[in-house]
Amino acid sequence: MKIRQDRRSYYIFLLLTISSSVLTLLIGIGMGWLNLQNTIEGRGRDFHKLLLTLDSLYLSPLSHNNQTILAIIEEQMDKPAIARGEPALNAVWNAAYRLRAEPAYLFFYNMATNRLDTYPHWAPNEPYNPKVRPWYQALLAEGGDSQLIGPYREFNSGDWMLSYTRRVRNHDGAILGLLIADIPVDRIHERLQQSLKDVGVGLRVLHHQTGELITEIYPERFPPSGDGSHASSSWQILHHGQQLNYRNGESLLDLQLYLPASLFMESVLGTLRLIVLPMVLLFGLSLASLTVLILIFRAEQRLVAKLLAGEDPEVLHQRLSTWFSRDVLARAHLLRHEQMANREALLTDPLTGILNRRAFDLDLASTRNQASALTLMLLDVDRFKEVNDQFGHQEGDRVLIAVARQLREVMQPALSYRIGGDEFAVLTAERRAAVLLDSVQRLQHALRRLTPGSVTVSIGIATVDDSRDSGLFELADASLYRSKQHGRDGWTLRTAHGDWFNSGSPPVFNVPSETGSRPAAAPKADTSTPPGG
Ligand SMILES: Nc1nc2c(ncn2[C@@H]2O[C@H](COP(=O)(O)OP(=O)(O)OP(=O)(O)O)[C@@H](O)[C@H]2O)c(=O)[nH]1
Structure with a gap:
């Protein structure tokens, strides 16, 4: 009964050790996963800040700069003269042109006269009809007087262009014409490309109102099929990457940032290396130790069984080479030796x-x-x-x-x-x-x-x-x-x-005949009576 109880406590101890090892492993994996989620969320926050920075330092100022310039030019316009068909250009245009963040053509289209004034001077080399140009729709479109038009192909060069427009009104509120500040899409692209050079992400610039794609920076960093726009869980983000959206009505440009899955791999490896791997090693070590202990127990059991069965410890010692059995066998050998000596003394x-x-x-x-x-x-x-x-x-x-x-x-x-x-x-x-x-x-x-x-x-x-x-x-x-x-x-x-x-009357025995056989010569039988015989 006692042995059984002892055994049970050993097994409980064994189960406890295995359970705690498994628990350690699960805690390790759980901690690793939490750490990874935190890292992914942290990355998301960091890149959101990047979008904010791109917008605050470049896109919003660009929009603001152009809209302010157009407002100043309008303010300095001699509207009655323009209404009469005179040119809209004056000294302010030159300064405004040079103060622009991205210098490109400034236009005024006189709606009444169909006249187009440009700074610097531009003369189309083919017949030019302003009414079919994409910016023309800004005159008629609903909404505020300031708008962003594009992207569209420039008339002469065919380059992609964006235009900040401002409807110019007479004192009575009637539309006089349209002020336009061009921005080549390539300039925006270059600026953004430079700023994202070593970041490892892809960026899309979209028209805030129409949602039209204006430019795509590092398109190769976007996934070949599908995207991370729907990736919400950490697991999906690790597989498909993550898409962050930034919408800003003020800059009239929206941003879409794509973080490829490879960007998170470093975090995964870091988590594995720092948290999961040590826990797995610890788990493996515990299991290995337990296995070795069980093997030792079993070997000792076999050894004891052999010793009890009477095998010579000396012979067993030669056959077994494990350290634990050597000790046991040496003691068994000593005991047997003592036992033999005692037995010999006893007998x-x-x-x-x-x-x-x-x-x-x-x-x-x-x-x-x-x-x-x-x-x-x-x-x-x-x-x-x-x-x-x-x-x-x-x-x-x-x-x-x-x-x-x-x-x-x-x-x-x-x-x-x-x-x-x-x-x-x-x-x-x-x-x-x-x-x-x-x-x-x-x-x-x-x-x-x-x-x-x-x-x-x-x-x-x-x-x-x-x-x-x-x-x-x-x-x-x-x-x-x-x-x-x-x-x-x-x-x-x-x-x-x-x-x-x-011996007084010995028979003659045929050597080596059996004692049981009768003597060859007639023996003289001993007839004296033994005690009790
Ligand atoms: N020296 C010595 N004497 C012993 C020892 N053990 C017994 N004796 C003696 O052995 C003697 C045995 O005598 P018995 O066998 O009775 O008689 P016996 O003199 O041999 O005569 P029978 O046997 O009739 O021939 C006794 O005197 C014992 O004291 C011993 O260890 N050493």
Whole structure:
């Protein structure tokens, strides 16, 4: 239950981390988008100011200048003389011409006489009919006396022209004629083109009243198809660009400014670079860290599983190269080492260095899991008490150590144990009596040759066909008892068939025939009764 709760909190933590990363990304994108919108709106405001500037510094003064000049010329006119058909020109025209912002022809058309006075002097080289000229309509048009006419082709040159006109009236209010101040469209175009040279935008100049296109500055900057006039959202502006309109009745000229989409790309890139990119990087980094952490967790899980399954940390250490597993494996290796050392200490007899009673009990118990033949040999040093009494306990210890060494050497690869004070045991899968007795004789022989005094042991041997039989120890113990009974320094063998033999009356075994097989020569069966037997 506890583990489950822990796990849940880990997953919640994981989900929180992922959510906060996604949130960071979304906030980053949102902030980026807001920043972009602000930038786009800021750009729009800036360019609106540009339109205002163009109008305030050039177009409005141009209009005002021409209208003022026409008003002054009218004021200085000798209208009665003009009405009589005399020329309208006087000294003021010259000065007015020179004071104009864009010098071009000044005209007066006398409506009554159909006479045209121009400054500077101009004589048409073909028949000229004022009544079919575009400016003529200003005489008849509705609205105020001051108007802007055009664009139209100039009579001689064919150039595009604009004309500021002013209807001149008699004292009784009747129209006397029309004053005209020409402005070549090219001049307006050049001026505006110069001012927009490095700005990267396109501009259209339109007639305020008719909406007619007067000139287009940097037309290549306008979109090939469609325009940004309907682009309202930032997204549309980024795709189609933006069109800004400026209408001014005073200058009689309207402006249409087009900001190409490319103009906003710099802002987009700036926003991406400064806001979105760091957030995306942060998001990527969080995800990468999480992925790495998950990979490490998984690898550690696999590692722990392998360690629990009993794989050697040393081998795992060679196979894995990641830093985190190295640490874990080193610790596991140390633990296993300590565990092995503890286990060894736990199962080893400190005096003789061979396996102890605990190891014996464990091994004997483990043999009960397999159905195989098993032989148990129990050995007891004869009259060991006397050794202790006679030579002292230390000497007794030396004898025990010597017995254990001989036992181990002779009985290898079978396992030897010290299971009591002067009691030893051997467990082996060997069931052939001849082989077993051969080992016994070699052991006895070696012990007798021990210095300073020979040692004899009594041995009880029991063999069973099926190690799952639980009475093996009792049978071997009974055999040992019989050996002691028979005067020590000898062995008693209880075969898998239940026959008893001892060293006093050994059977003749066909080496290496089975212990279970009958002896070749008729044995003298041991008929003495074991304790409890
Ligand atoms: N030196 C020494 N003596 C021990 C040790 N453990 C037990 N003994 C002695 O071993 C002796 C065992 O004697 P027993 O097996 O009862 O008798 P025994 O003298 O060997 O006579 P039998 O077994 O009948 O031949 C006792 O005197 C114990 O004190 C030990 O670790 N070191």
